[in-house]
Structure formats: structure tokens, C-alpha cells
Amino acid sequence: MILDDFIYLDDKGIYCPYGDFYIDPKEPVPLAVISHAHADHAVSGNQEVYCTEATSAFMQLRYGKMAAKVFNLVGWHQPFKIKDVQITFISAGHMLGSAMILMEYQGSSYLYTGDFKLQPDNTCEPIEWHKADVLITESTFADPAVLHPDPVEEIKKLNDIKINIMLGSYALGKSQRLINLINEHAPQKKILVHHKIMPLNLIYERMGYKLGNYQMYGRKLMKNQEEFVYIVPPFTFDSYVRATGVKRLFASGWKNLQVNQQDTLFISDHADWNDILEAVKQVEPQQLWTLHGDGKHLKNYFKNGIFVKILN
Template sequence: MIEEYFKLTEIGLYCPLYNFYLDPQKPVKNAVISHAHGDHAVGGSENIYCTEATKAVMDLRYKKNAGKNFQIVPYRQSFSIGEANITFYSAGHILGSAQVLIEIEGKRILYTGDFKLEHDPTNEPFEFVKADVLITETTFASSETEHPKAEDEIIKLNRFNNNIIFGAYALGKAQRVTQLINQYCDGLNVLVHYSIAPIHRIYEQFGVSLGKWQMYDRKTMKHSVNSVYIVPPLTFSSYKHSRDVYKVFASGWGNLQEYCDEKLFISDHADWNQILRLIERSEAKEIWTLHGDGNELKKHLSNTHTVKILNE
């Protein structure tokens, strides 16, 4: 039974047989981390297994509290914790994001972390992996959810004739938006918030081409009519009463996009069809759902798969 190998605890998904967690929410002895977003990567663990890009962001954000011993593992290179054989494969979510394949006693258990199948030149492309059991995120696991193409969303900026305050998450989204603007919105000048710039630099250090951008400068913004100032959500909310700029927010979530002149649905998570495609390509017959509502997926697969909702 796969339940012998993993169970969901208040700290995270835990393998009691070999004492390690997948994306623990508190410091632990052994942490296997899929990617560097704060709801998956907590600092302070004793032994951390992750990709090089994930470590770079954790070092930036947590500094000396990032963790004691980092084990940097490239994609497709296996390592062991106890008798568990573990391999990272690209998840396509953000730079350095990894699916985690755990092989225990002949069983292949694949944990997706957050993932997307859509093309995104700011991170490594998703890689399909076969598994016996698939533990998948279900953030947008609704048949009513179909993400539009990111390029079709970003070109909406070309309609504006004034400066733009652009709200985006600092890690992943801001870098993707910067690249998209440079590719599809000729003439727009990209400025970024001081908290976003260090992450842009990490991406560029890993060889990702974001195009032209610069740190925010009040003078540049004041004397320009074609600048896009990319800011994190908290800063974006402080501009809600501004009348001399257009306000744009990019997210897969509609309820995060308040006080906007334009809502861009640019998601870094898989939509319904992408999740179904993943399940088909994985060839897994047992599905565990996590990070979202898995009920519709369970109903949809009731005649073909065994589905367990971990977080219900």
C-alpha cells in the first residue's frame, strides 16, 4: 500500500519510512523542496535537497537562515535518502521548479509540486514522467478553467497610452511578464520594484534572457508615457487610488485582481486540460490530489482511476 510510504501531516507530506518531507511548512531534518515559492520552501531545515536555482532564491530570501546543509541536485540525477531513490524532473512552474520522483520498493511515486505545461522561456520546460502513483496539485482543477495564452494577454498592454503600474508576484510571474513585454510590446520601457530586481538578476545569472529592464526611478516614470512599473501585490494595492496611471494585475486568480483597469489572466499553474494531459501521459492509475480542490477531478476519473484527496 502506497499509504505506508507517505502521509499528509500538519507539516507536510511525510515519508515515515525514511524520515523526509516534501515541501515541509516548518524546519525538519530532511526536506525535499520542489521550488522556491514561500508556501513550498521554508528555511531552517537541517538537510535540504533542491535544484541550484531554488537554493539561490532561498539564500536571497532567508539569508543565513536558509538551511544548514544544502544538497544541490540537477534534473535527472538521482540521490538517495535511506532506501528511497529520488530524482528531480522539470515542472515548468518557475525557474528551478522540480517534480519529485520517489522510487521505493519498486513503486514509482511522482510528486508534481506546482507545475504548468505551457511554454515559458523563463524556466525549464515541463518533462513528462511515468509513475504508478501521481501526487498532483489541483489549484485550478475545474472543467470551467482554461488559461488563455500568455502572449494574447500581454499584448493588451499595447492599447494603453499612459504609464502602467503592473502587479505581479516577485518570483516567477514578474520575470515572465518582463520577458513577455519585451517580446510582444515594442516601445514599452520596463521598470521593476527594488524587491523584484534581485530575483531578475538571479534569473539572468542562470542564463534566462528577460530583455531590457531597469530599477524603478521616479524621474524616469514621471517623464515617460510608455513605462511599465512592475511591483509586488502589496505595493500594487497602494496605487489603487492613483488616477494618472493605468493599473494592471496578472494572475490566474480573478479575486486577486482588484482596483484594475485591466486584468491579465497569466497563470503559472496547470489548468484543467493540462492536469488531464499530465495524468494520461504519466500512465498512473492512482492519483492523489493536493494544493487545491480535487473533488471534480475525482468525479471525472471515477471510472478509470483511484483518486485520493489528501487535503479534504
């Protein structure tokens, strides 16, 4: 039997009362199960954390001793129990170490996607699927009007730009994917990375994910017009809003983060509308619960079929 209150939202985040743990809490809690290392899912200061090895490495790099008091590292498809809830990590394809969280309790199963994507990505584990009674999905781009373009075709836009490029990107996950894509599909470009991105790259390399050619940014290098692509985090990108002699682009699935209508680089690490429908097809849930976005379009789409509950 599906329990309507198996998880619910409180002031600290997504709470499972049957295991007395939080999933991706917004504030520090005694016990957290964390899907991936992006800051909106992985806060510092939790007492005890269950996560993948990569997620732990990124959190410890970013937060140091404040990351968590205890890390329990769990491999893919290795079930563990918190009280009477059995939990299994399944690859979400969002970034290195990102996990869907399968929870099984009293004969029913609940699959929390966290952030996920279906697009191929050489810098992380590919998405996997598992059947579940309830699919608890992110709905960041759960709108029929939002369909992500092919990332390869987007990155090929760089080939037509013959001056240096300042490419804004989130430091973790997106930057590493961009380095790999540029090396494969715009190989004449010389990639420079901001110093904040370099230690994250080293974790990828240590875990066996070779990104391709890149080097640390140097001011003297950018003075030469050699088709450099300088990848920078958002705060640096925003601080150079009036930069001259370079083409400014920001890689994101969000339209409001594009520089303008002409200079766009739509590369998203989230599921679009069709991807969410594919997730429902693969998981075959009896119920669909939505988080991290707006579930109204999904509720309308499945009104004559699957029960849809909007949690946020």
C-alpha cells in the same frame, strides 16, 4: 505494490515515513526535499535540504543564513537516495529551478508534481514527463470551468494602453516571465522593476536566462508619459490602490486578484483543468492523489477509471 501511506499530511506538511523526510514542509524540519523556491513551498530554517541549484540560490537570497544549515544541490535526472527511497528531479516548468519529485520505493513509483505548468516560458526549464504508478498532483485550478487563456494574447492587451501601467506581480517567477513577454510582444513599452525584484532578476541572468530590457524604477521616470510598465510586488501594488495617472493591472490566474472585470491580465503559472488531464495522460498512473487545492472534480471525472485520493 502501491503503499497507501507512502506519503501523508501532518502538522508540518507532506511526510514520507519510508525515507523520513518532508516534501515542501510548512514548518522547519530536519530533512526536506523542496520542489521550488516560492515561499509556500520553501520555508526557512530546515536542517538539511535537497533541491535544485536555482531553488537554493533563491532561498539563500531571501532567507540568508536562516535558509538551511545544509543544502544538497541535485541536477536534473540525477537519482539520489534518502534511506531506501530513490529520488529524481524532473523539470516542472513552473519557474526557474522548479522540480517534480520522482520517488521510487520497493518497485513502485510516485511522482509529486509540486506546482507545474505546460504553457511555454522562456524564463525556466520546460516541463518534462515521467511514467509513474501514482501521480501526486497539485489541484490549484482543478476545475473544468478554469481554462487559462493564451499568455501572449493577454500580454498584448498592454499594447492598447497608452499611459503608464503599474503591473502587480509576484516577485519571483511571474515578474521575470512578464519582463520577457513584454519585451517580445509589447516591445515599445519601457519596463521598470521594483527594487525587491532586481536581485531575483540577477540570479536569472547569472544562470543564463536573459530577460530582455528593463531598468530599476525611478520616481522621476514615471512622471513622463512614455508608456512605462512598472512591475511591482503585491504589497506595493496594494499600497497604491488610489494611484492616479496610471493604469493598474495585476497579473494572475486568480479572478479575485484582478483589478476589475474590464482590466484583466490572466497569466497563470499553474496547470489548469486540461493541463492536469494532460499530465495524467503523460504519466499514465494507476492512482491519482491530489494536493494544494480541491480534488473533487478530478475524483468525479475519473470515477469509472483511475482511483483518486484527496490528500488535503
